[in-house]
Amino acid sequence: MKHIIAMGLSLLPLASPAAEPQPDLLARYAQQAVREDPSFNGFSAERGRTLFTTGHPHGEDPAMACTSCHTADPRGAGEHRRTGKRIKPLAPSANPERLSNAYKVEKWFTRNCQDVLQRQCTALEKGDVMTWLLSIK
């Protein structure tokens, strides 16, 4: 029994900030997306763009959207809406470091989906947004 728990723990994804870069993150989101919805039929850059640029109003901020900090152009720099801190471009074509580290990608989805949508994103939503960002030239 203990053995099984230990095995399970070792399989926990993204458990450590020292995790190696994992370029197969998109494939992993696809596997999760199938589990979440067996009719999953691939990611869509267009759906990703829509999710990213659509407002998700809630109590404190009626204009809340991903673009509140990142702007509508992921090739350009953004700015944190509260602290004013500069945010580097999200599109890997403009900032090659982006999406290269699975731990960081998952960390930011975890934080920012909560802030923007007031819930966690589904694997489909994360994969869609990633696919869109990767498609931007």
Next chain:
Amino acid sequence: MRKKMLIGSLIMGAGLGLGWLVTGVGELRAEEDEERGQSYEREHGGEDESWRAPEAGPGGDLYTSECGGCHVPYPPSLLGAKQWAVIMTRLNDHYGESATMTPETARILAAYLQANAGREDGSGAGATYGELPRITTSAWFRDEHEEIGTEVWKRESIGSAANCGACHRGAEQGIYDEDGVRIPR
């Protein structure tokens, strides 16, 4: 009252500074302080550790990467140990935003902040976010920024008192001395 405190801290600072020199550590410290700018040292006797960047190494690097994404990685010595502990228990509502991280990361960071925390009474009587302390409303912060008018903080180029780097151009590197201050229009 303020003057008295200032004189007191100058005397204390001078005394402590002398202590460092006697032990020989002062030479090292003086060099570091020189790099970080001299005006703050002149004012405070060179005996304030509030202006150090997060140290290199596992804790400091993690602090910079986990916390420095949304704001300048504020020097840990700007809040007390108790205050950091409170902040670390509320990462899901971090001044209105999610700053969640893995439990292991949070554990390392909490230990790092405890080891590098500053004076315990840093919060002063200023406003807080819920139970969370704010550096920018602490008594010493308001003293240091006394001459900055409210309209300056509101400038688009600054946006927020939390945006240290707007005026303290070396903030990312932990340099906050007055020589490095350029207040944008």
